[in-house]
Amino acid sequence: MEQRKERPILFSVTTGQPSQRGKRLQSQDGLNWKQRNRDAVNARRRELYAADPEKHRARQRAYKNSDAKPAVLAYNRKWSAEYRASLKAEMLAAYGNACNCCGECEAMFLQLDHIENDGHMDRKLHKTSAKLWSKLKKLGWPKDRYQLLCANCNFGKAMNGGICPHQSKEVINA
Known part of the structure; x- marks a missing residue:
């Protein structure tokens, strides 16, 4: 049986302050990944749409008519x-x-x-x-x-x- 890794503790149990790992995970600029990488997200959306535009148009029509x-x-x-x-x-x-x-x-x-x-x-x-x-x-x-x-x-x-x-x-x- 494979052992699962425990999730890291993001806050110190004794002080209640963020651990070093917790500090690294906190956003410095207040933005999430999606906001920081807006160009990459939009490029991926355009790529998916270009691959099958009719699929996306059908989904839009279904939503508008629902x-x-x-x-x-x-x-x-x-x-x-x-x-x-x-x-x-x-x-x-x-x-x-x-x-x-x-x-x-x-x-x-x-x-x-x-x-x-x-x-x-x-x-x-x-x-x-x-x-x-x-x-x-x-x-x-x-x-x-x-x-x-x-x-x-x-x-x-x-x-x-x-x-x-x-x-x-x-x-x-x-």
């Missing part, structure tokens, strides 16, 4: 909505759950504000709020360029040359 497509789309919409909601909740918690200017706490009114008024660059780069929030999460929710403002303060800041009307009143009254 009842599975609406179910898959509905599942993806539901998952996306839940993911965006959880990501927004996490973003709100990371930035304090309240407007940085007036203290408004209603989550429906709170928005992520760019302190340096350079939001147009983020919108151009990320296209959606969820993609921006995901990037900020990876960066550890940086607070040097972003803050929470309610919709009134955020709009007022945009219309008032980068200063919230609440703060400009405080300057006038002082």
